[in-house]
Amino acid sequence: MTTSKPTRAQAGEVDLRSRLDHLTLSRKEGFGRLAEAPRRKRPELLSRRQLKKLGTKALAEYNRNRRKWHANLGPLGTxxxxxxxxxxxxxxxxxxxxxxxxxxxxxxxxxxxxxxxxxxxxxxxxxxxxxxxxxxxxxxxxxxxxxxxxxxxxxxxxxxxxxxxxxxxxxxxxxxxxxxxxxxxxxxxxxxxxxxxxxxxxxxxxxxxxxxxxxxxxxxxxxxxxxxxxxxxxxxxxxxxxxxxxxxxxxxxxxxxxxxxxxxxxDMDPFTISSEQGRKDWRDTLLGVEERVVLADKYPGMIADDLSDELFARSTGHIGSLMTLINRGCQRAVRTGAERLDKELLDQVKNDAAAEQARAELQHALASGRLVSRPGKKAA
CATH class of the missing domain: 3.40.50.300 (P-loop containing nucleotide triphosphate hydrolases)
Structure with missing residues (x-):
């Protein structure tokens, strides 16, 4: 099977995207590259069976693309x-x-x-x-x-x-x-x-x-x-x-x-789960994150349902802390072959100090039912 040579425009897009690794926003050229770069192409979602069929070199390249993708999941339209x-x-x-x-x-x-x-x-x-x-x-x-x-x-x-x-x-x-x-x-x-x-x-x-x-x-x-x-x-x-x-x-x-x-x-506010609208906004954001994650064992509700409480407690509703945790969790899931996010894996991932300090109190409130993070539920 032969592949066609990329056009000059396609080659230019790839080059522009690759140079984002070295951009600096203190120069107009750096900002210009950020503003004009094409949207990053998401790696294809492969099953475990498909992963096993990849050769050593192809698998390494695929995982490299996923590392880059998960490190740049945002920005989300919260x-x-x-x-x-x-x-x-x-x-x-x-x-x-x-x-x-x-x-x-x-x-x-x-x-x-x-x-x-x-x-x-x-x-x-x-x-x-x-x-x-x-x-x-x-x-x-x-x-x-x-x-x-x-x-x-x-x-x-x-x-x-x-x-x-x-x-x-x-x-x-x-x-x-x-x-x-x-x-x-x-x-x-x-x-x-x-x-x-x-x-x-x-x-x-x-x-x-x-x-x-x-x-x-x-x-x-x-x-x-x-x-x-x-x-x-x-x-x-x-x-x-x-x-x-x-x-x-x-x-x-x-x-x-x-x-x-x-x-x-x-100003900008953190996510809150004290109201139904707040819980809905939180779930919609998690659904957006879940849709972007590229892991072989991903399933509907993996993030938005099964990890809703955990992610709120670990991030305290701050989008920066949430995306850091998701990024690091995905990197570990790819590197270790876990190929999914769950509480056991996230417990091994360190997050920023501010989020970790508030983690215990929120986890206790969520575990006891005094707080709920998913819409349609009522606190105890």
């Missing part, structure tokens, strides 16, 4: 992500105003492990694709169009560092030398030239708000809102407690409050 995306579209599209109007900013403020960055990147990919499809890859001036810019903060980020990170993202030749003001003008020029419309600032909680750097960057956010034709989307943990949305009597409070006045706060 109710939380869908609701967040609707809010983001509302604000982003409403910011399509004339240049004399200040654009409203967004602050996504939620606890770790709820999929904030994953959800924002999924939204940013949609923004990138929509704008490129509507307006093309090049501006009227002949520059590359980059609808999205993403910057990550550290605890030592000042205004100069922040602007330099924008220049680094665009690969600007002037990113190595200059003052904070120089970098600011160059950053504005880069965003204008690329016609960027969404500026994502991740890990905002790393910023020490009330020291010199924090006040500088907060002032700079105000400058961005006034001068940059972008929607500013900030992601962090505990931003409200850090004073981003509050008004106080001190100069520092007033500076932060100006940012808060122009910013819409959004």
């Amino acid at each position: 109710p939380q992500m869908k609701a967040l995306h609707e809010d983001l579209w509302d604000i982003f599209d409403s910011n399509d105003q004339d240049s004399d109007k200040v654009k409203g900013g967004i602050a996504l403020d939620a606890f770790p492990g709820l999929g904030k960055t994953t959800a924002v990147l999924a939204f940013a990919k949609k923004v990138h694709r929509r704008i490129i499809e509507e307006e093309g890859k090049y501006t009227d001036e002949g520059h590359e169009r980059w609808p999205v810019c993403r910057v990550g903060l550290t605890s030592n980020t000042g205004m100069r560092d922040f602007n330099r990170a924008i220049l680094e993202y665009f690969g600007h030749p002037g990113r190595f030398r200059g003052t904070a003001a120089d970098f600011g003008y160059r950053a504005l020029d880069s965003i204008l030239s690329a016609e960027t419309q969404l500026l994502i600032v991740d890990d905002l909680h790393f910023l020490k708000w009330r020291n010199k750097n924090g006040i500088e960057v907060s002032n700079h956010f105000k400058y961005i809102a006034n001068e940059f034709p972008v929607t500013l989307l900030m992601i962090g943990v505990g931003l409200e407690k850090r004073g981003l949305f509050s008004e106080g009597s001190s100069y520092e409070d007033a500076v932060l409050a100006q940012t808060g006045r122009r910013t819409t706060r959004l």
Whole structure:
């Protein structure tokens, strides 16, 4: 049997997907590869009998593909992500105003492990694709169009560092030398030239708000809102407690409050099973996970029914902890030949520390019937 040579387009898709292993979201090329890469192809679901018929090399390649697949199961279209995306579209599209109007900013403020960055990147990919499809890859001036810019903060980020990170993202030749003001003008020029419309600032909680750097960057956010034709989307943990949305009597409070006045706060919640709707949302998510898992002995209800309580207790309703546990469980199931997920196998898999700390209390409540995770059931 002969196979046809892949077309240039098919070869390009494979190459683009393979280079995601080495992408960095701090550069436009890395984000572009993430946004434009074709959807990952799911390995064929084989039975144990079919697995036994594979040769040594073919089996190794098949398991390698499954390892990669299970390590990248998401993002899932959870109710939380869908609701967040609707809010983001509302604000982003409403910011399509004339240049004399200040654009409203967004602050996504939620606890770790709820999929904030994953959800924002999924939204940013949609923004990138929509704008490129509507307006093309090049501006009227002949520059590359980059609808999205993403910057990550550290605890030592000042205004100069922040602007330099924008220049680094665009690969600007002037990113190595200059003052904070120089970098600011160059950053504005880069965003204008690329016609960027969404500026994502991740890990905002790393910023020490009330020291010199924090006040500088907060002032700079105000400058961005006034001068940059972008929607500013900030992601962090505990931003409200850090004073981003509050008004106080001190100069520092007033500076932060100006940012808060122009910013819409959004959040993401963990799954809860205290209501029938919450239990339904949890089961729908588990069904989505179950559908994607590629294990020879998978059966209907393996995850959504038989492991519902276990997975809620182990993840505490946090999507990040859930996907970590599923990923690691699938890796072990493939490697050991178990080819299914069950409580015995998951008991051998370690999860993140925060989820493990809350595990015992939830397991006891579920075992005693005080809590139920499946819809249609009532707690004792």
